[in-house]
Amino acid sequence: MMGRIDNQMQLLILDLDSMIPENHLLRQIKNSVNFDFIYEKASSFYSHTGRKSIDPVVMIKMLLIGYLYGIKSERRLEEEVSLNLAYRWFCELDLMQKIPDHSTFSQNRRRRFRDNTLFRDIFNEIIMQCINMGIVSGNTVVGDGSFLPGNVSVNSSIEVIETVQQSSIHYLDELEKEMSEIPGYKEPITKEVTKRTLKSTTDPDCGYINQKRKRGLGYLTEMTVDTGHGIITGVNCYPANHRESDIILNHVKQQQEALPIDIKVLALDGGYDVGAVHRGLE
Structure with missing residues (x-):
């Protein structure tokens, strides 16, 4: 009998962690590097009141993905992180969470992180x-x-x-x-x-x-x-x-x-x- 895909809607409980191979580069990085220090490094650039901003750790992790996998366009980076399960898992974004807009990166570089040493401080901390x-x-x-x-x-x-x-x-x-x-x-x-x-x-x-x-x-x-x-x-x-x-x-x-x-x-x-x-x- 010829098989045919059943497109019936299903309800699934998905564990992203179980889908990422042990030898995957991003898993190796995540197991070795603790990125939580970024919150302290970046705290002085954010207000303590108002609407919550994009998570700075997510932004840095997305930029790291772009560097590691040769994604030079931030528009394409937004798209790739949205579609790739390993990228979402590395950034700790579940399937329902919205990916930061590509303009977020340019606006933060131009305004919040301009003329400061934040990126160098993050680099040195990882070293x-x-x-x-x-x-x-x-x-x-x-x-x-x-x-x-x-x-x-x-x-x-x-x-x-x-x-x-x-x-x-x-x-x-x-x-x-x-x-x-x-x-x-x-x-x-x-x-x-x-x-x-x-x-x-x-x-x-x-x-x-x-x-x-x-x-x-x-x-x-x-x-x-x-x-x-x-x-x-x-x-x-x-x-x-x-x-x-x-x-x-x-x-x-x-x-x-x-x-x-x-x-x-x-x-x-x-x-x-x-x-x-x-x-x-x-």
Whole structure:
């Protein structure tokens, strides 16, 4: 007899937890990371009166899902979390709960979380949990920069003329102070020069990179990774017209000030082979 699906309406009691495999990435993360600290970190950005907001932990978990599974559009992220049982389970949203609207993310970035360190504080707290579990030591790390293309249209590019002060590159306050105390030291001559560069009307923060293999508007991301288990311990993002050797010292210093790690070995490629970087690391 030919089978046919019975579309009769049924009443079911569904346990989402039983449907997520033990080896699923999101289950492994949920079993290892306690996200409740976010409520305390974000408490100062919310009023104690009025209508309840979207749960900040749900927002962070949704952004993490977008990063882990390459979902770059927040409209699509809203749709995927709505349809995917594992995503709903990870965000602790049952089948009847409404998914936060995609505009919630952009509005919170533009208003509530703008010009503060909340996302960096959350990142550092998760690294602290990794340190406490013994999977991050910070003793040996590798660092590198990578060009991240901006999500902008070529048609948004405009040429601008800027007047900038041309002087020695800033590496590290302590290094520059040490150099200034050397007998015979002279302040570098500063002069104003006019530069032509490209900007984007839709993303004015990005910069233009012009290399043999990389060209376009975007950002330079600097990362360091603990070699023990391949966990990222630090991330910084700059306009693409910066150089890796200019930013590495402050990048490392920022981690050592925020986290209880003492970097003993730092592996870098030839792009960092600059005298000031050598001295700064010493």
